[in-house]
Amino acid sequence: MKIITCSQRGVALVMVLALLALGGLTIAGSLNYVSTIIYDNRLSGYAMDCMYSAGAGIEYAIWALENDEVIPAQLSDSVNGKTILLYIQDKGIFTLYCGDLIYVDDLPSHYDWLTTNGSAVCEGNSCNYTISIHYSGDAQQRKLTELGAKLPQGYGFVSGSPALFPDNVSFDDPDETGGDTGNEWIRWLWNPGSGPEISDVNPTVNQTFQITDLGSAILVGDYTWVQVQSNDIGLIGEITGERSSITSTAIGPATVDSIIEADVILVGGTVYIMSWQILD
Incomplete structure (x- = not known):
């Protein structure tokens, strides 16, 4: 009995030591992991403090711009214990285009100052067809981006004919054509800023070309249209002012800056x- 008891006690002791060893390893590993998390959190806390402090520097610079105050190279007071350095770069006059504005209900009133109509003077089987655009707005110049017409029923466009009329806004054939024979449409296109101008000084512009009877033509079913570049008529939002780049650097007591x-x-x-960018 004693021998068995001693043997059992010896086995139990070995097992206990083994379990303690394993437990000690497990506990040590857990403590090491927890201490790593605490250290990382402290670093993250420093970094967050620096980012908030740098953001406060940007906000101060914006306040100074709005109130016409001088922006210092360094804030006189620290923010969350961090030193704040400011750098302002003047980038001159800048225009920001904000995209198309969408009208949900009635169209804006400026549509009534630009009108277009088509007329034809015929002799035999051919006609001189004129698209006329009339402007009755303010003193600003407007530039066209598109001019077009649906031809009268049964007529076809005569290639090369725009060059015959010296008062035209374009002497070239249309940039695009479409429709079926005897039911055609044509249009001239310009890139924004490069199209012909229309203003109170030059309130009417024309585009004349020849059309010919394809066999059963009648002067019905025709219409015309014109398009002015969007920023000339307020269809896109834009902001023009003095552009500046503001850089705010927060220097903390630790090694983490922002x-x-x-x-x-x-x-x-x-x-x-x-x-608004976080660079570091």
């Missing part, structure tokens, strides 16, 4: 933020 850069446009006393 840099934030913002691109802004100052219009009067209002600052529009175009971008």
Whole structure:
């Protein structure tokens, strides 16, 4: 009995030591992992403090721009214990186009100052067809981006004919044509900024060309249209002002710094933020 008991006690002791050893390893590993998390969290906390502090520097610079105050190279007070350095780069006058504006209900009133109509003067089987655009707006110049017509029923466009009329806005054949024979449409296209101008000084422009009877033509079913570039008539939003790039650097007591850069446009006393980037 004693021998068996000693033997059992010896086995039990070995097992206990083994379990303690395993348990110790497990506990040590867990403690090491927890301490790593705590250290990482401290680093993350420093980094977050620096980012918030750098952001505060950007906000101060924006306030200074809005209130016509001088922006210092370094804030006089620290923010969350961090030193804030500011750098402003003047990028001159800048226009930001904000995309097309969508009208949900009635069209804006400026549509009534630009009109177009088509007329034909015929002799025999051919006609001189004129698209006339009339402008009755303000003193600003507007540039066309498109001019077109649906031809009268049974008529076809005569290639090369625009070059015969010296008052035309284009002496070339149309950029695009379509439709079936005897039921055609044509249109001239210009890139924004390159089209013919129309204004109160030159309120009427014309595009004349020849059409010919294809066999059963009648002067019905025709219509014309014109398109002006969007930014000339307020169909797109735009902001024009002084553009600046603001860089705010937060330097903390640890090794973690943060840099934030913002691109802004100052219009009067209002600052529009175009971008806000965390660089570090």
